[in-house]
Amino acid sequence: MPSTALFTDHYELTMLQAALKNGTADRHSVFEVFTRRLPEGRRYGVVAGTGRVLDAVENFRFDPEMLEYLRARRVVDGATIDWLADYRFSGDIWGYPEGEVYFPGSPLLRVESTFAECVLLETVILSILNHDSAIAAAASRMASAAGDRPLIEMGARRTHELAAVAASRAAYIGGFTLTSDLAAGFRYDIPTTGTSAHAFTLLHDDERSAFEAQVAALGSGTTLLVDTYDVTQAVRTAVEVAGTGLGAVRIDSGDLLLVAHRVRQQLDEMGATKTRIVVTSDLDEYAIASLAAAPVDAYGVGTQLVVGSGHPTCSMVYKLVARAKSGDPAAPLEPVAKKALGGKTSMGGRKWAARRLDADGVAEAEVVGTGEVPAELAEQQLLVQLVKAGEVLVREPLDEVRDRHAAARANLPLSAAQLSRGEAVIPTEYA
Amino acid sequence: MPSTALFTDHYELTMLQAALKNGTADRHSVFEVFTRRLPEGRRYGVVAGTGRVLDAVENFRFDPEMLEYLRARRVVDGATIDWLADYRFSGDIWGYPEGEVYFPGSPLLRVESTFAECVLLETVILSILNHDSAIAAAASRMASAAGDRPLIEMGARRTHELAAVAASRAAYIGGFTLTSDLAAGFRYDIPTTGTSAHAFTLLHDDERSAFEAQVAALGSGTTLLVDTYDVTQAVRTAVEVAGTGLGAVRIDSGDLLLVAHRVRQQLDEMGATKTRIVVTSDLDEYAIASLAAAPVDAYGVGTQLVVGSGHPTCSMVYKLVARAKSGDPAAPLEPVAKKALGGKTSMGGRKWAARRLDADGVAEAEVVGTGEVPAELAEQQLLVQLVKAGEVLVREPLDEVRDRHAAARANLPLSAAQLSRGEAVIPTEYA
Structure with missing residues (x-):
């Protein structure tokens, strides 16, 4: 893995320099990642990216070329660069398990070590969690x-x-099944799939030749794209070429509800009753829901998935919530919090979190507190240890994370699945 | 540079397999990148990412590990994998110079070679242009x-x-001056800068100690963050600690218009008349515009820049517009275009583009056509050759690209700078 050490804002390093110089760099510190609100109208968030965060922390090492860059551009002084040369995170990280849901105020990641070690990780941790969680949340709604x-x-x-x-x-964590992206298949072993593009049909002298070429190369189980010219004609040609064992047809334009019904009828009349219908074309969760009663067998989702269906980022922040008053490892932690204009106030202190369940075992509140965990919530605690003294403890197969998300979502009140705008599906209570 | 060859959709490779098998893979083909519309309400687009596209094309080589992945997952057959092992793009690429503006229908990149060579590049080219152009367009409006x-x-x-x-x-291309991102400084030599975070103030026993630490380490020219507790008190402390030579203060919350005025007055009264005011806090182009009359010296922009200020992608497509009817290099090109439902029809044929100017030299129309370029537009043509027979011809310093964008924007009608929603600032005419 390439180094992640420069996925860092300039000010993290200048703050480090100042803290090294006046001796505060060694103060034991607790940073927490949380969000003050969900994206407007969303009912729950999805923690995604934790596995990537752990990789990023492990690979957060400054190589000589990076150090030379910092020196040449005078980003920080020589003493700081020497300190960076030896950097490796040696503290602890706790967090919500990847795939869990979260709510406003959920302390979904907690990073503890000296101020110096923790502050450097802010940017890369937020980049990953803000991006990946935004996509997973959209994926979960679509699923x-x-x-x-x-x-x-x-x-x-x-x-x-x-x-x-x-x-x-x-997206896979959020409930998607397949991807078209070979790099994702290669890197994460997510199953890949593909159909065909209009260019392939246009390359050929006519649609029939294109279909013949595709079936000859990929077998009749392939998916033929049927909307380059006339859909009805294309479906007829498709079944003539591939036979009634044709795997699927893809429709990428037009009124998908109407066209899917027409195509289904036509396929059935031709005896291709097992041929599936895949629809694409700017789908989002609303369009998917509107096709629930249509004879559609799979959805391909592009733009709206990768832009988080209107919410491409999550406004997660990484805040110092407690720190010692000296570099003495035995010095007690004191809670700290900003108190300024514009409602950006946050709650100080190292937090625990638990999801309280009702009598039927359905989530009823996200409970966040500092200090002792009430005995009745001890079993519902959400934070697990991810890194201990710099060693990553948790490496999870993506399927486990995906299953965890499905279970967490299933454990929310039914209204979590509502697509309409609303409040968080359970309240956050501060103990 | 790492390989870019797997930034590719599964279907590009299966189409390749089918085309290799039936002999159409060698047909000379022309693909064009364009967008059918600008994001809603936007008046112009900004071409960005071209330099990254050229790097990606150069590094589009399948390494043994990637080929093994494709083989193990049976993405394509052995003959196709052998063909991929030797892949390197040997064709031509023309495009709008990076930093130029564009409009609906502008053929902003044209890729020519065999179908096989061109089709593989679709995904990575669109990824780069769709992302980078979205950010540059937002940056340009903010600038x-x-x-x-x-x-x-x-x-x-x-x-x-x-x-x-x-x-x-x-963002730099679009008109930004500095970045906080060290990786961007390292990779593209964009000047970096930073201030300080609330965590740094909270780390210290009090605000004064934090300011003293920062000034001791970074000099009085530094930027102090003044909204952790009480802004008025913080500004007083800041000037007491750093002196009237204090570089700048940053305000990250509250009613920025009001607070900036108050802070300016306070700084002036304390004699810190040269101390600048930097504002941050969820700024977008509208918030920036609303601060035009405020005593603000610099804007820091985060979220809304990287999410394209409401439009994180550009809906650019990569379409086959012409191809030969055989693999014979002398075979004439024939225009092709999809004709199906839902208004996704596009114009076939290899295109030229020119920006027609009015008597004052201001842009008045984007003219797009096929065939001969009218003599009166010969000097206003927009496409330049970027790759010739697989060799990249153009490597531009980012400052040149940035200057080109500023010039292109300055050459648009004045209403291009309007932030209100509207139509493209010049029409696209098809010759």
Whole structure:
């Protein structure tokens, strides 16, 4: 893995320099990641990116070329650069398990070590969690809307090429089944799939030749794209070429509800009763929901997935919530919090969090507090240890994370699945 | 540079397999990148990412590990994998110079070679252009709104860690001056800067100690953050600690218009008349414009920059517009275009583009056509050759691209700078 050490804001290093110089750099510190609110109208958030965060922390090492850059550009002084050369995170990280849901105020990641060690990680941790959680949240809503029908992630072309890979990963966590992105398949072993583009049909002298070429190369189980010219004619040609064993047809334009019904009828009349219908074309969770009664077998989602369906980021912040008053490891922690204009006040102190369940075992509140955890919530605690003395403790297969998300979502009140705008589906209570 | 070859959708490779098998893979083909519309209400687009596209094309090589992945997952057959092992793009690419503005239908990139060579590049080219152009367009609007005041890009924590680096680059092209992102400084030599975070103040026993530490380490030219507790008290302490030579103060919350006026007055009364005021806190182009009359010296922009201020992607597509009817290099090109439902029809044929100017030299129309370029537009043509027979011809310093954008924007009708929603500032005419 390449170094992640420069995914860092300039001020993290200048703050480090100042803290090293006056001796505060060694003060034991607790930083927490949380969000003050969910994106407007959303009912829950989804923690995604934790696995990538752990990789990023492990690979947060300054190589000689980076140090030389910092020296040449005079970002910080020589003493600080020497300190950076030896940097490796040696503290503890606790967090919500990846795939869990979260609410306003949920302390979804907690980073503890000296101020110096913690402050450097702010930017890269927030980048990953803000991006990946935004995509996972959109994916989760789409998965609710799709029910049992599979969702294919095909948004790579609509976002940064590496953001796309992370987006595929987050979409899988949120409930997608497949991706079109080979880099995501390669990196995370997410199953990949593909159909065909209009260019392939246009390359050929006519649609029939294109279909023949595709079936000859990929077998009749392939998915033929049927909306380059006339859909009805294309479906007829498709079944003539591939036979009634044709795997699927894809529709990428028009009134999908109407066209899907017409195509289903036509396929059935031709005996291709097992041929599936895949729809694409700027789908989002609302469009998916509106097709619930249509004879659609799979949804391909691009743009709206990778842009978080209107909310491409999560406004998570990384805040110092407690610190010692000296560098003495035995010095007690004191809670700290900003108190300024504009409602940006936050709650000081190292937090625990638990999800209180009602008599039926359904989530009823996110409870966040400092100090002792009430005995009745001890079993519902959310934070788990992810890093201990710099060693990453948790490496999870993506399928486990995906299953955890499905379980966490299933444990929310039913209104969590409502697509309409509303409040968080459970309140956050401060103990 | 790492390989870019897997930033590719699964179907590009299966289409390749089918085309290799039936002999159409060698047909000379022309693909064009364009967008059918600008994001709603926007008056112009900004081409950004071209330099990254050229790097991506150059590094589009399948390494053995990638080929093994494709083989193990049976993405394509052995013959196709052998073909991929030797892949390197050997064709031509023309495009709008990076930093130019564009309009609906502008053919902003044209890729020519065999179908096989071109089709593979679709995903990575669109990823880069869709992302980078979205950010540059937002940056350009913010730069218009900011006038002569510098803009600092500080959005790294709000987007994917590598998207953030590309976003810094695009923001610089669009008119930003500085970035907080060290990775962007390292990779693209964009000047970096930083102030201080609330955590640094909270780390210390009191605000004065924090300011003293920062000034001791970084000099009185530093920027002190004055809204952790009480702004008026903080400004007083800041000037007491740093003297009237204090570089700047940063305000990150509250009613920025009101607070900036109050802080300016206080600084002036204390004799710190040269101390600048930097404002941050969820700024977008509208908030920047609303501060035009406020005593603000620089704007720091985070979230809204990296999410494209409401439009995080550009809906650019990569379409086959012409191809030969055989693999014979002498075979004539024939225009092709999809004709289907839902208004997704596009114009076939290899296109030229020119920006027609009025008598005052101001842009008056984007003219797009096929065939001969009218003599009166010959000097206003927009496409330049970027790659010739696989060799990249153009490597531009980012400052040149940035200057080109400023010139292109300055050459648009004045209403281009209007932030209100409206139509494209010049019409696209098809010759």
